[in-house]
Amino acid sequence: MHFLAPRTFLTAALVVCGAASAFAADAKDLFAPDLSNATNAEHWKWDNGELVAKDHETLWTKDSYSNFILDLDFKVAKESNSGVFLRSGNIKDTLAAPEIQVHENTDGSKYGMVAAIYDAMPPKKDMNKPAGEWNHYTITCKGSVIIVVFNGEEVIHADLNDWTEKGKNPDGTPNKFKVALKDWSHTGPIGLQGLHGKAQAPVWYKNLKIQVLE
Template sequence: MKAHLLLASLLFPTIAIAAPEKVFNGTGLEGWKVQGADYWTVAEGVLKGESDDKKQNSVLWSEKSFKDFTVELDFKFSGDVDSGIFLRHENEQIQIGTSRSLKRDLTASPYIGSKRGYPQEAAGVKELLKADDWNHMKIVAKGKTYTVSLNGEQVIEYVSDTAKESGPIGLQIHPGVKMKIEFKNLTVDSL
């Protein structure tokens, strides 16, 4: 057995695999910029977006752009929330919470600009989404294809004909709703 391991290590040298990039350091907003209202704070390793009575729009954009990537994060919300993860620009998003236009939860579904809206709905989200608790989302953006998993289960694969080649990642607070959403363990792995 030891001889097989030795032979394998000689024939196939170790390939260094980079760990996913922690794009949120848990202590501050370094590497991010706010567009809109200043609703973002950090405490005890958690990034919190909380709007006020003005209910303004706010997006927290990564300063870095990404081409093909996997973004993973934990999120938690309670009550009415309309948030999401922008992928490479403001017209391509994976929804978190209630759609303002459709008045129902469309978590993990793609929102593709105002003309397309929600072209496809994620499956099984109602059973997987944990209310008032941490949920894990994984989004693989490879070319024009978005594959989304919620709490370890793939819920959608969508091909967008309007996907950009590269761009930043954004976290949204939708205008018109007083809400709070929290994120932690946010990483990006370039493919």
């Protein structure tokens, strides 16, 4: 078990949210060194300061979060398929929360690109690094707004209130969701999806820090 080293957060995300300059000092590790603050902890492990899934189960925080900035690094193998779930209203239902995509951009759909809000909004720009290299996310949730800064570029700026119909995106394209995204919970646990897809290829996360916003 390893403690995670502190890191510096992107100023741009702080400006968007009006967070204080002391943000980094107030940030905390998302998961404890012994995963005591996690659900499904037995399905994941720390390996040299990196979180690695043992199987397909999602690792969830026991705490619920509403307004926050989440900072993390991820690395994928060839054919990896994972994601970061935000503020889930039901951890048994993967369609009950926004999922920020984590894989190697082999989905073939713009709504499945890395950094996309799965099946809802593609990133403005492909900032993904090749399999085996570390990528960086700063994800901000404040009310109905979700912002994703990916490897230094803001690629998602979404207001969930724009999704007013179930099964349909604002541009008229269909999605898989059973409720309008405006009705998604604004409070809930954060999750890291486990080994997913046919390949069951590994994915690694590290430097996971969270700053709670008012």
